[in-house]
Amino acid sequence: MLDFVQNLIDGLMVGSSYALLALGFTLIFGAMRRLNLSYGPSIMVGVFAGTLVHMQYSAGLIAVAAATMIGSAIATVYVERLCFAAVRSGAAVASMVSSFAVWMQIEEAVTLAFPRRTYAFPALSDAPPIYVGELFFRIEYVVMAIVAALVMLVLYAILNRTRFGLQLRAVSQNPVAARYSGINIPAVTLQAFLLAAVIGAIAGFLIAGTDQQITPRFGLWATIKGLIAMMLGGLGSIPGAILGGLLLGVVEAQSQWYLGTEYRDLMAYLVLFAFLVLRPGGLMGTVAVTQDREAARRL
Amino acid sequence: MASPGTLRIEGLTKRFQALTALEDVDLALESGEALGLIGPNGSGKTTLFNLISGVYPPSAGRISFNGNDITGDPAHRISRRSIGRTFQNLRLFPRMTVYENVRAARHAGAPALSQLWVGRAARRVERDAVMDRLAEVGLADRAEDLAAELPLAGQRRLELARALAAKPTLLLLDEPAGGMTPAETDHMAEIIATHAMPGRSVIVVEHKLDMLSRLCNRLCVLNFGRKIAEGTADAVLRNPDVLEAYLGTEDEQDRHAPVD
Known part of the structure; x- marks a missing residue:
């Protein structure tokens, strides 16, 4: 029982960073109804920028975090211009496929620029556990959970208390009405991508700072964690993204303890599979999925 | 510059592949004028609205507003030139509150990033303005409800409030009383007359002719994408072409009489 509680706590704390990744996916999905597969790789560019600043100037954590955000934001704007703004009126799958292509491009570029593959990332803290x-x-983990909770509160305030948040919600609920209300959808979309980039960079910084090392595979890892967490929570739902991230963290922590490290990812995929079969809308199923199903039924 | 709210449409044509939805339509609207647009289903009324508000560009012809050529401009830019509209099939933000629906349309033109922080005084001004619009359409007491929870008539009034919040000088109303009971229609007509029309030009598409002749001094009739009549309500509704387009020939009327 003690083990279970310990795993639960660890899982929730690690899951908070998955929740941030899922929130990033959800913001972009909300603005465009499209998946940005290159979200993780953009964050990976950010953490490598952080490492670079750390290695070259032995910069402190704040500077490393800032470099991570800037790197992630630049890479995200690149992806947005190339894969989303350019094919705004095209099929959604065109964006998804091209974001996959740009992912490969980014991963190759980073591998060429950082040939050693594994690089050190400054530790969030070297204090012993309490x-x-x-x-x-x-x-x-405690730092991770606290920072993640703060980010969620700030995000909540941005979405519900600011005009930008109001416009983003308007675009996600009814893009046509938003356009005729004078909302500049391309601008709001770009800003949603930037917000997602900053949130993802914070998650990447927390995760890399816990692992204390990074490789170019971080992009793949972050995209998979974020996507699974979002699917578990429910496509397009903000509370769903948070719950999905926490659930994924707990499932991983428990299966790692009781079944072994090699089963951790397998269990995560099994839970995802079970959700897709039994509850495809996720924990907080939203309209998007039900509409698709209704459309499918009508065909 | 022409006075605000003047609209000039010349030779406007819209083709969708083989279908010509609108053909060579001319229309002029003076500042502060209210025009009723009627015609059978599929006669091109909504297409005309869509062209004016920038849903798609015309195949031919010109639209100018306040003396500026706006032909082919994208929708959000046209909306910022202060042309507002409502929709025949409602387009609200369903999971936002009634208040937020109206608020989203205010300041929509300013860059979003500059709107992350708004001062206390500015917020009070905004709140008052939004609540004024809601009071005008009789929804002030439902400000905190979700838009999806309103009955149809309430949702139509909310769409009107949202359009008014952007302070348009030209307002396009697409069947503002569609699906409403006679009492609700009267209420809507009264709201439009007192709050929507003063100080701006309005074009109303509506099948309810009582309402139109009460609101508009001039009617324009479309049929199969062409303008077939224009003038005062009385004159237009006695025009034989209009009667035929709307009601069919006398023969057809007899045949269809029992159904209606």
């Missing part, structure tokens, strides 16, 4: 009774808390 013990509360028989439970222990890794400081990196």
